[in-house]
Amino acid sequence: MQAKETLFADLVQGKAQQFQVPLYQRTYSWTERQLGQLWADILEQAELLEAGDRASTHFLGSVVLAPSPQNEVMFPQWLVVDGQQRLTTLSLALAAIRDHIADAQPDEAERIDEEYLINKRKNGTAYFRLLPTQADRPQFAAHIRGPLDNQVSGGNVGRAYDFFRRKLLEAEDPAAPRDVFRIEQAITYRLTLVAVTAERGDNVHRIFESLNNTGLKLSQADLLRNYLFMRMPTRGEHVYETYWLPLQNSLSNDELEQLMWLHLVLGGDDRVRRQDLYASQQQHFERREFTEAEIEAYIRDLYRHGALFRRLLHPEEEPDPAVRAHVRRLGTWQAQVSYPALMLLLERRERGEVGSSDTARAMSYIESFLVRRMICRVPTNNLNRIFQAVPGQMPLDVPVADGLRQLLSADNRFWPDDDELREKIRKAPFYQYGRWHQRKMVLQRLEESYGHPEPVDFASARLTIEHVLPQSAGDEWMRMLSEDASDTETPEDLHARLRHTLGNLTLTAVNSELSNHPFERKQDLLKGSHLEMNRRIAATDRWGAREILARADDLAERAIALWPAPLRGIGRAERTRDWQLAHQVLAALPHGTWTSYGDLAAFLGSGAQAVGNHLAATPGVANAHRVLTSEGKIPDGDRWTSRGEDGAVRARLTADGIRFTVNGAADPTQRKSADDLALLITDSDDVEADDEDTAQRTVRGQSEESRADRFFRQLATDDSPETVDAVRALFTGWEKLGGWVSHGAGQAITSAYLMLGEAGAPGRGIWPLTLYPGGGRGGTAEVVFQHLAAREPFTDRGLRAELLRRLNEMKGVDIPEGKLELRPSFRLSVLEDSRNRELLAETLAWFRGRWEARDTA
Known part of the structure; x- marks a missing residue:
């Protein structure tokens, strides 16, 4: 291999040549987040050029090239083993510049075309200087050839082109106009690349694996696709067009990865994890020398499973009404964990081993298994293991539906009886x-x-x-x-x-x-x-x-x-889950908090006396001494005081951060209610503050105005005009800080979230406060410490404690430190005080600053 530093212009400019993105590569995937960062770097280089700085450049990353099998002496052709996202993005940016100036300066537009984008005297696919993977070619070709039509709008390629067209229009701001040719020069001569060129015979896939550590990380599906088609030099094009491309077009990348994992599980592998999918399949294909025909058979089987998998994702595609109803309900339940069992049933039906009526009956057992466990508060942490084992453990000597019921009724499956x-x-x-x-x-x-x-x-x-x-x-x-x-x-x-x-x-x-x-x-x-x-x-x-x-x-x-019951007599484990749940929640009590026997009993669905008896008879329960009477007193006659240890218990509680009032009771502000206890062991992604809010988040342009109006109408029903005005000012200030306000879809109670991050991008948003109208009790602002604990940089407890300290500076707000793991609230009416509004504005600015600095800290 040879590696050298180069510029985009030096790489692609000059003689006719072509850079081919292999068909096994993933499609173009850059989103506005990556595009925005690149645009900021381009503008910075344009400003340096304007200032006369000719030395500073920006390193964009590496490009790995290998000679194409179609390489010709007079027309060099290269496979882009790595770096296609960068090359595609820069080509689209230059196409946007060309079209931006085409009417006013057609000669310059033609120059950009011929220098960077096309091979003027070539025909067909050879016309394009860069040839993306097949799935992206129609859109990319339309944007390079022009003019565009409605049939090629949308998609990541189209969105990237539109992004640069929009940014070029913004760059014409009369207050601070930017020279479009400076921007072109920044792209072509100020963004440096390291070009790694492989020789014939080099293992380019190994190079690809080791160097793909920049930009968007490849998924397991990406890696496996690349590996498979690398091993199909003669049949790859046909298999890709016949099976892979239709499959890829029918499923998202995440769904495709899930399908690949399910294919392994259906084959009896009950241990493979999704994150190990590629390594597991690679190991499988390297145990012996698989032929192209065998790899084609694997992809064909994956294609067949894809049609079944789509029925789980889109129940309307299921023809049988009874099966469709069960699939739809399990979809509503969000029961993706049951997919191995559901795919097994659909596959057995396709093979004629079971009819639709028995398939529906088997699905009713899955629904009952999930629903009964939820109602009876059985933890969900072993569901993945249970369902992943189904294909390999199904009894062979009984009908499919009966076998599934028997399997789910077995020991330690915890399918609750009547x-x-x-x-x-x-x-x-x-x-x-x-x-x-x-x-x-x-x-x-x-x-x-x-x-x-x-x-x-x-x-x-x-x-x-x-x-x-x-x-x-x-x-x-x-x-x-x-x-x-x-x-x-x-x-x-x-x-x-x-x-x-x-x-x-x-x-x-x-x-x-x-x-x-x-x-x-x-x-x-x-x-x-x-x-x-x-x-x-x-x-x-x-x-x-x-x-x-x-x-x-x-x-x-x-x-x-x-919901049918499990079979009797299969053998069931002793049910001690309620007490395990009690031990779990007591162990999760934060420092400086206590709870009562009644609170713990209400959380468990038990009685206070039963809770007391259990704690008295069970040594070694973590934080059992922090369970007090409802008045916050150490109870008489329990296992602590019966040993004459009342003073020792109080000293231990004090060491645990519990404060005592003058009459000897634990501070009531440190008490964890039954609702608080429930939050302690609930996954923060599962927590919703109220069932009345459907937890749907809106982005700008999706009924935002009507939901905002509904929020303020509900707020005004039992809060003063001064409070309503203060909340409007809060939203305005938040938007000036660079945030945005998202409203929940609830009709009865419409919430409002103070959001940071990319609108509509799942997993990227963060919010410090959720606001709720009062519903008769006055509006509240919920501080989502539990949500923040899983989001950088607020995984640092010290930052959450600082947020708590700042909020508590507001008059009328006194959130105990013990609430740092929960979602405490304060009344929105405190914002009627002008000083409180100033303090909250300062706190939110601090919050935004800490979040924006998360990647540089």
Whole structure:
């Protein structure tokens, strides 16, 4: 190999030649993020040229070239082993400059064309100086040849070209005009490359693997595709056009990678991880010398599986209505974890081993397995292992559907039976487990079980989850609960224990109107509902503990009928999950926090006495000493004080950061409620502040105005005009800082997110605050510490603590340090104070500065 530093002009200018992107390469993938960084570098070099600096250049990266098999002495042709993203981007930038000046200076436009973009005297594909991979050729050719038509609009190539056209127009700003030829010169003579040229016989794929460490990282699918087509010198073109290109066009890159992984799993590999896909397949193909025909057979089989996989991604493509309904529900559940089992069923049906009715029955077992585990709060951390093992463990001596049911009923699969399902529906805080769309789907299926003659169109109905007994209960509700409370349980304890259970939850489109009104007011609204479950609630005389439990029992029987139970007698593990959950959440208690027996019991769906008995009888439970009475007192007669250790316990609590009031009670601001405990062990990506907000995020141009109007209308219903004006000013200030405001899709409660990052780019956004209208209780700003803990640079706890300190400088805001792992709130009404608005503006500017400096810290 030879390596030398060069410039883009020196690489591509002059004699007729061509740089070919091999068909096995990924398609053009640069997005506005990479384009924006390159444009900033180009402008910087243009400014240096303007200032007379001829020495400074910008290093763009490497380009790895190898002689093409079609190479000719009079027409050199090179394979671009690495660097195609850079070369394509620079070519599109020059095409945009050419078109920008074409009308005013046609001769200069022609010069740019002939020097960098085309081989004037060549025909066909040889006409282009750069020839992208087949999937990108039509768009790239249209932008190089021009003029454009509607059929070639869109796509990453088109978006990159449009980006540069837009930036060139911005560069004509009369206040600070930029010379377009300086920009051209910056691209062609100021961006340096290292050109690595391989000789014939060099292993260019190994070079490609080792040097691909810049730009967008190649996926496992990219690497495997490259490897396979490198090994198909004679059949590659045909296989690519016949199988690979249609497959690639029908699936996204991530979906294609998932399909490749599923193909391995269906073959019985129950251990391979997606991130090891390439290494595993490479090892497979190198165990012996595979022929081109064998590799073609593998790609053909992948193509066949792709058609089945699309049915999981797009249920409308499934012809059988019963199977389609199950696939659609599992899609709503976001049950990608079950794909190995679902693909196995579709493949067995395609081979004629099972009919559609039994396929649907088998899918009902998968749905039941997932739903029952969610309702019974079984952790999801082993689901990947369970479903990945299905293809290799399916019994061979029984029908497919029966075999799957038998497999999922086996030891340690934890498919809850009917008795456990009944118990959890009565006691477990359903609203605090699973994801919002899963909870909503459970309630939707239960509503459908009533068989209403005029069923609700759930696709168009804007239904949200409503607590009949409100989350924040007023005096009338507490008086009703006092009638049901026992001698050992206060109305407050009863409220905490029952409010999130399934028996107290329903679906409604009038959540904001129901709010926390007394039951009589809710009755009037629920009577007019189209949902049968709401009519039945409205038909009761009161809504207390007895009614909630009675409804829970009814819903449990409906759930048992909807979701089949596991087989009996397969062998089941002892159920100690609830106490494992208690140990888990106690171990997660942050420094400087405590909880009560009632809080822990409400979180578990248990009783306070049972919690006390367990902790007293179980030595070695982490932070068990931080479970106190509801008043924050060390309980008399527990295993600590019975040994005369009351003083020692208090000293230990003090060492753990617990403060005590003058009357000897733990500081109530450090107490973790049942809701707080639920957040401690919930994945931050799964947390949604309220089921009423569907967690959909909007970007500018997608109904943003109507959602913004709805947000402020809801805010104004119970906040003062001064608060509303302060929030409007907050949004304006945030946008001046370079942020943007995204609104949730909820109708009852429309949230607002103060966003940084690229609009609409998943995984890149970050936000410090989520704002909610009050729904009768005053608007709040939620500080999303839990979200920030997983986003750089705020994975650093010290930065989150500094954010907390700054917010607490505002008058009326006092967030305990123990909330640093959670999502605490403060009232938006504090922003009526001018000094508070100044402090918050300074805090948000600090936040933006820390985030922007994350890559240079």
